[in-house]
Amino acid sequence: MQLAGRIARNPPALLGALVILMVALMAIFAPALAPYAYDQQNLNAARQAPSPAHWLGTDDLGRDMLSRVIWGARSAVFVIVMVTIIDLALGLPLGAAAGYWGGWVDTLIMRVVDVLFAFPGLLFVFLVAATLKPGILNWAKAIGLNDLVRSGYLDYAVVIIALGGVGWGGLARMVRGQVLMLKEREFVIGARALGVPTWRVIARHILPNAITPIIVALSMGMGDIALSEGYLSFLGIGLQPPAPSWGNILADNAGRYWRTFPQMIWLVFIPGLVLAAVVFAFNFFGDGLNEALNPEIE
């Protein structure tokens, strides 16, 4: 395919695509790939340097770093996919409605987006996550879902809702701009002149023509989502240990004993590097995609 060829000829984009593919495979096949369980402790083998038994060493509870990083990929990918779905589910229809109907619909939706943008992004996510979490936990306990509370799955819900609830604004703004531009195009008026109903005009004639910038924005956004999940977990309002997240692995190791055991710096570096690599990969890939889909901008 032309697109794949164009990406293959763009080294950063190709690298990005390979990293993304690797992370995706890690996420899908985590149980098969990880040599140990992500929460399996072995105090006799704590704080080990990398070795054939533990390729990336172990932390102070003797948990295998490689296993935790692999399972961390599953957490990251799950959050990325779910948040992207929420962004699409909110941003696409709201942005399209704002752009197509204009008037008070546009004003209402775009002022909400402005509010989202008015706060420093992550601060707002922290606020949402921090205030959301006790509510969700209390609600789950109240209806007797104690197992669910203990399992830690609700932490995922908090992270996903917080990031999704804040993140759709950018997509909505972009989609609105595209729709504003496309709705005046002759083929759209032509479709209306054929008697095509409004929702079908939007879904079949307008949005497919905006697919390129949407895909590029989503690809770039995925890197941000991975980073945000890392931030939240690093700061303790995201995924909680023992659930594996690159952010909380980083926090665990950095906080607890990096200063006491400075020779074990790799425990901090590895999750940080993985997270950085993923963020770069999505950005490089997004850039490459943009160039591949719009060959004229080079």
Add this chain to the structure above:
Amino acid sequence: MATLLEVKDLRTEFHTQDGVVHAVNGVSFAVDEGETLGLVGESGCGKSVSVLSVMRLIPIPPGKIAGGQVLFQGRDLLAVDDEEIRSVRGNKIAMVFQDPMTSLNPVLTIGTQISEALELHLGMTKEQARKRSVELLKMVGIPEAENRLDDYPHQFSGGMRQRVMIAMALSCSPQLLIADEPTTALDVTIQAQIVDIVKRLKRELGMAVIWITHDLGVIAGLADRINVMYAGFVIESASNKEIFANPVHPYTLGLLGSIPRLDEAHKAKLTPIEGLPPDLIEMPKGCPFYDRCRFRAERCASENPPLELAGVRHWVACWNWQDVQKKRGPVGVR
């Protein structure tokens, strides 16, 4: 023949930041079944806005249909609900646009696009719509129609795309086809082909046509009746023959003087109409053509002339049309 479409005193405005643009100022015209009406005038004179208003395709806001009636088969299209107007669009009244390069959706195959109206209005299945699409493409003269159904618009030339547009417009056998400068973006030989196709299909299907153009040469061989528009007004309306043989509005005269003729001595010069049309935001109180008119009189500056009868079914909006008729010199017969 029975009247198919009757537009009465249509007024369309656009509310912009600079003020209200009076695009269509009380236009009235009628189209009989099977008749071809030509709407002629320069850019911005309200031709397109008039027909887009008929179809209710004016962007609202900033546009606004401020008054008038559009009676199609007795129903006022300006008063019906959205559902009803959609069942008329593409089904009873269809439209072909000016630029075939931008009027087709670039991401859908032409088969899909032609099928859309068939599935929508006639309730055809995908199979039936596909079969009918092939027939339609053959009808407008697209070779190897079966193989071209799954092609995208960019795989067609401009003339072929305009044929596709016509096929789309005719898919539901409309009673009225509105062609908004369908040949303007095409080169001359293709123009002639498109005109021929529409003429042939009009004869075969018995539909009425409103053909919008700024080119009197195109409309000459096509229209039964011609309305000349200027600054949002119909300023002269007569049969095709009468417009060319006996134009009595100075603007019509000017339009005729600015088209080249093959049958005249090559010394004959083209005479452009000096000046520009009036600002549609601050409409002049008198005749909109006053500033550019060779025949203007005092009265023209203060009073806008209404349409009055100047011959058999020949209306003109000019205080001095009799004077124009006397002084204009020979117009020549086509």
